[in-house]
Amino acid sequence: MKFFEKLASIDRRIIYLLLALAVVVPILLKLVLPITVSEPVKSAYAAIDGLSDGSVVMVSIDYDASSAPEVQPMLLSVLRHCFAKKHKVVMLGQWPLGLPFGEIGMTTVVDEINRAAQSPADSIRYGANYVNLGYRPGYRALMVGLGREFRDFFATDYRSAPVDSLPLMRPIHNYNDIDLLVGLEAGQAGDEWIQYAGARYGLQIVIGATGVVAPDMFHYMQARQIKGLIGGLQGAAEYETLMQHPGTGTAGMVPQSWAHLLLLAFIVLGNVGYFVMRRKKA
């Protein structure tokens, strides 16, 4: 009976240690698992892929370091996809602490493309192919206000360059000039984009969200209020699979699988111990 007693009360340090091993070992061994792409991610991919070349995609960086491992791979894949399709990218953010992640992601992808460019026409330039508007306080007010005029809130980009000095921004005044919004979300901003920019102005929206936020987005997907949903690290890995560019999303799938299996194993063990002990007491 002592065995079952111990089973029902395993020391938390053992749980911590085994969980750490379940995460670290697959990363060190670079293990991979085949990834099946779900319908919401296929739809998100199709939404960007189906735009005509040179369309304007707005990317909203609404996350920070705590969610970056899940959402940053989505940003990289989406940017790669946009630039491969010759789309133009307007970046902004509702989370001030997330903005550097947007810039880091953009720099990574732009450098990657420019290194591989065969001619100047293949390269990506700031102001012509992409801009970073940065952060402005306002949140919902900003989302509604941009529907009328971007310049009322973003007179300059994040480097304080007037937006009209950027060729990409000259023809962009409101959501009528944006073909798709990709909201990368770790909180409520996804709901707000859908309610204030999507429902009110008809802006087409794709959401990339953390595993915690994604379940709140399923009803928008079912009601066709968003064009696609990239949910959690799994969603990021699925998008990387579609892009045939595996990254940290794909690499994270085995550690996440192992961690989930371990957690379930502990729950089962805890329940076995609990039931044996309960029967004994009865």
Place this chain on the structure above:
Amino acid sequence: MKKEIPLAITFLTGVIIVVTFFIPHQPLGGMQQRLLIWYSIVLGFTLLLGVDSLLRSNLQKIMRRAPGWPYAVVVVAGFLATLAAGIHTWATTKDLLSLGSSFMYIYTYMIVPLQATMFALLAFFIASAAYRAFRARTLEATLLLVTAAIVMLGRVPVGAEIWDKLPGLQDWIMEIPQMAAKRGIFIGVALGTIAMSLRVILGLERTYLS
């Protein structure tokens, strides 16, 4: 007048914003945009108020040598160092997010690891808490346990390796029962928000004034 003026401002602002949702044409549309810009500016000042509050409370803690005052020193020093790095980066590069700048150094090597570590620790606490709390004591707890197990496995590639129908089952749980419950909650929240907003606009709810 202390109460009447804020109530009048709230009433007028609320009515204008609601009416312009349905009639976005001029002059109402322009008025709404003006109000939204004001809101954005006011929100910017609240960030300054936050900084003032943070510094004031921590400096007071240091002066009084209150319990935990060394942490307050770290907060103030961190704030001043980040501010100095931000000003230095702006003055030298005119690009606050310039990779390799002192500001981005602090962001990349201090803020990001600290935030990420805090969040990553949650995984360990959740694992320990799930092990202790997830007991099939009742029928409801058992249902929750089984559903959680299906979703946890169905959301990761190993689920399909164990049983190829697991991802489909997980999708069904997320799209039908989960969504039905969520919709009910969201409709309730939306109705509550409308009711509360009307109370605030009409001046029936005044607790925000105190």
